[in-house]
Amino acid sequence: xxxxxxxxxYHRLMxxxxxxxxxxAVLSAGGVLSHMVSAHHSFVVFxxxxxxxxxxxxxxxxxxxxxxxxxxxxxxxxxxxxxPWRAETNAVTLLRRRGWTKESLKxxxxxxxxxxxxxxxxxxxxxxRVVKADGTVLGAPTNQRVD
Numbered sequence: 001x002x003x004x005x006x007x008x009x010y011h012r013l014m015x016x017x018x019x020x021x022x023x024x025a026v027l028s029a030g031g032v033l034s035h036m037v038s039a040h041h042s043f044v045v046f047x048x049x050x051x052x053x054x055x056x057x058x059x060x061x062x063x064x065x066x067x068x069x070x071x072x073x074x075x076x077x078x079x080x081x082x083x084p085w086r087a088e089t090n091a092v093t094l095l096r097r098r099g100w101t102k103e104s105l106k107x108x109x110x111x112x113x114x115x116x117x118x119x120x121x122x123x124x125x126x127x128x129r130v131v132k133a134d135g136t137v138l139g140a141p142t143n144q145r146v147d
Contacts, residue, residue: 098139
């Protein structure tokens with residue numbers, strides 16, 4: 001014998017499952033979007049455009065990914081110890097238009113970065129210009145060198 005209330009329970013169960021799935025999808029998308037928004041931020045919030053900084057060191061990592069490519073480098077202090085620095089560039093799409101590739105910097109490359117320091121005093125900066133040890137300016141017209 002079949003239960004006459006069974007079709008109604010089935011529809012309520014299916015509706016509840018569909019609503020639960022939709023809620024999970026919305027919450028997941030919200031989490032992804034909030035992560036993307038927090039990853040892309042305003043320049044002036046994190047970097048001091050009234051100051052300039054120049055750092056020289058050896059590349060320890062080059063992450064050619066959006067929203068900003070990241071250069072990590074080891075910088076020798078006056079006392080000889082090495083300290084890690086992190087330099088944020090423009091978006092990869094803009095870097096590509098300026099001639100950069102994922103091979104533009106390799107671990108061990110000696111570089112000098114000119115840019116803007118972080119507002120909080122951390123060893124983070126925003127890149128204005130990158131110069132390789134041979135004087136080549138990354139993203140500049142072919143064969144441009146620093147005088």
